[in-house]
Amino acid sequence: MHSAEYIALEGVADILRQEGIDPSRMADELAVLVSWASLSHKEHGGLEWSEQQPDLGYAFEQMTESLGEHGRFFSESRLPKLSAKSVNAIKGHLNALSDASAIGLAKALVAVVEGLERSGQVITYKLGRLLAELCAPGQEKTVLHHDGSVTALVALENPEKADLSMRTVSAYSWVVSDLLGSTLTVGDAFGSETPPGTAGFVISTPPFQASEFSKSSKLKSDELAVLRTARECRVRGVVCASLGILFSRAAMGIREELINENWLDAVIGLPKGTLLNTHLASVILVINKDREKDTPIVFIDAEAPQTDSDIDKLLTIVRNKKTSPQSATAFQSDLQKNDYDLTISRYKLGRAAQQLKQLESAVSLDGVAEIVRAQSLKDADDHEGATVFLEASVRDITEPGRMGLPEKTVHVDKKNLRRAQSQRLYPGDLLLAIKGSVGRVAYVDDACGDNWVASQAFVIIRPKGTAVSSPYLYRYLASELIQEYIEETATGAVMALLKAADVSNIQVPLPDAEFKHAVESTHTEILSEYDAIREHRNNIQGFEKRHWTLKSTNTAPDEEL
Numbered sequence: 001m002h003s004a005e006y007i008a009l010e011g012v013a014d015i016l017r018q019e020g021i022d023p024s025r026m027a028d029e030l031a032v033l034v035s036w037a038s039l040s041h042k043e044h045g046g047l048e049w050s051e052q053q054p055d056l057g058y059a060f061e062q063m064t065e066s067l068g069e070h071g072r073f074f075s076e077s078r079l080p081k082l083s084a085k086s087v088n089a090i091k092g093h094l095n096a097l098s099d100a101s102a103i104g105l106a107k108a109l110v111a112v113v114e115g116l117e118r119s120g121q122v123i124t125y126k127l128g129r130l131l132a133e134l135c136a137p138g139q140e141k142t143v144l145h146h147d148g149s150v151t152a153l154v155a156l157e158n159p160e161k162a163d164l165s166m167r168t169v170s171a172y173s174w175v176v177s178d179l180l181g182s183t184l185t186v187g188d189a190f191g192s193e194t195p196p197g198t199a200g201f202v203i204s205t206p207p208f209q210a211s212e213f214s215k216s217s218k219l220k221s222d223e224l225a226v227l228r229t230a231r232e233c234r235v236r237g238v239v240c241a242s243l244g245i246l247f248s249r250a251a252m253g254i255r256e257e258l259i260n261e262n263w264l265d266a267v268i269g270l271p272k273g274t275l276l277n278t279h280l281a282s283v284i285l286v287i288n289k290d291r292e293k294d295t296p297i298v299f300i301d302a303e304a305p306q307t308d309s310d311i312d313k314l315l316t317i318v319r320n321k322k323t324s325p326q327s328a329t330a331f332q333s334d335l336q337k338n339d340y341d342l343t344i345s346r347y348k349l350g351r352a353a354q355q356l357k358q359l360e361s362a363v364s365l366d367g368v369a370e371i372v373r374a375q376s377l378k379d380a381d382d383h384e385g386a387t388v389f390l391e392a393s394v395r396d397i398t399e400p401g402r403m404g405l406p407e408k409t410v411h412v413d414k415k416n417l418r419r420a421q422s423q424r425l426y427p428g429d430l431l432l433a434i435k436g437s438v439g440r441v442a443y444v445d446d447a448c449g450d451n452w453v454a455s456q457a458f459v460i461i462r463p464k465g466t467a468v469s470s471p472y473l474y475r476y477l478a479s480e481l482i483q484e485y486i487e488e489t490a491t492g493a494v495m496a497l498l499k500a501a502d503v504s505n506i507q508v509p510l511p512d513a514e515f516k517h518a519v520e521s522t523h524t525e526i527l528s529e530y531d532a533i534r535e536h537r538n539n540i541q542g543f544e545k546r547h548w549t550l551k552s553t554n555t556a557p558d559e560e561l
Helices: 004-018 023-044 056-066 068-075 084-095 102-114 125-135 147-153 171-180 221-232 252-260 308-320 332-337 351-357 414-422 470-477 480-489 500-504 513-544
Strands: 142-145 162-166 183-186 199-204 233-242 264-270 282-288 297-301 327-330 362-364 369-373 387-392 408-412 430-433 441-443 452-454 458-463 507-509
Touching (some): 004 023, 004 084, 023 102, 056 068, 102 147, 102 171, 125 147, 125 233, 125 282, 125 308, 142 147, 142 221, 147 162, 147 171, 147 199, 171 183, 221 252, 221 282, 252 332, 297 308, 351 480, 369 500, 387 414, 430 470, 441 470, 452 458, 458 470, 458 500, 470 513
Parallel strands (some): 142 199, 162 183, 199 233, 264 297
Antiparallel strands (some): 264 282, 297 327, 362 507, 369 458, 387 408, 430 441, 430 458
């Protein structure tokens, strides 16, 4: 059930929509109205016009003067130009807030703004509460970085002890901090890898993957936020970042510092759609400076928190380091052995990974096949004297899974000829896509030319020995089990990526002669069915062209008759 404050502010927002207020200004305009109403109730006991409380335009002029640098929010407002009818309707809603507390107004404002159109990624009210509870500050000062942290600010137990730090201030963020008695700091203070001071608790919700975010650091915005938070907090810190922070090369040094210093306490993965206005999935890193040496790190594959109960369950898992259907734990040494990769699926195994782990008589893929990582081949500037290759790509894979005639031609000079020769394709090879369309498998048959090579999107899998055959391995890699495993294992915030090491470690069950023959027979039957489908399609196309086809001829219509 919504609060009375929420209902009143939602009514005001509806009037602003009807008046055609620009959606990009809605949050700020609603905020200045809340501030005006709050001050009017304190000083005048209501919003009725009088000699002491003139009309809206004059009231905003007074507030502009009295608030100094922050008064520009009122001078920039479009509200004094509203119709008298709309102003009276707004007053009616705002007068209902006479008994509202500052915290009640702030929470209602944040909740209503969540439903408005706003640029940039938006932290929901529930996620803001989760961030605040994960940080769980005591009596010490809490520092919150970036505009998105406003939703965490209203969830703090002692917001008056908080400092909201932003690069640029908006009416919305200023009004919320003013209502709560928080300090508002504006500037580029958090643009440095080395904070000028420390705070007991830090909450950071940076924009994702913004480059050239700092004048002194080459790190992207959320990479810098993680490093800055870890170094600035004395007790605990919480950062909401993009998935790349878990595995990217650029963030390797940050992860090493978090893990080697024993600061990382939890990694919480959130699905796409948890943050508004961005298609990117997100992750929460919890930093704890009071960790014991042998305390495990908890990895959680979470759903977007929708209720207080959802939040409480996540908090219990983090605090108690519980293993559950959605979580797993690992130790500092485990993370170091994994080359500081924090991808959640490496520690919380998915359904397919668990099933692979239970396979009997299985060996890793690199035990039964040679695995070649294809590299990028640059087209030679001078084609004269260059060797011509046809480069196979994902789009060349046919419906039955065969590798068709590659469309792309690459001219390779002598300097790069050895690299090209190392990724030549031969009949019986398998190709597995590890970039972009990860998991796509192709079978190279006898149609393969002697100048076919694999593109950098693939690894070449070449069975060795007699333990497994190409058809057997193809069917296994294309199976539902392995395809789901690949989906669980792939990383990448924008483009899916599968590490070559993850391919090498795929467990392959060694078949007996009877089962191997059965799989190979199935493979043959499937290809035969696809051949039949192709024949049926050709027949259908022939039937469709029997009547009223568009003839290609130069004869005049009368001559045809």
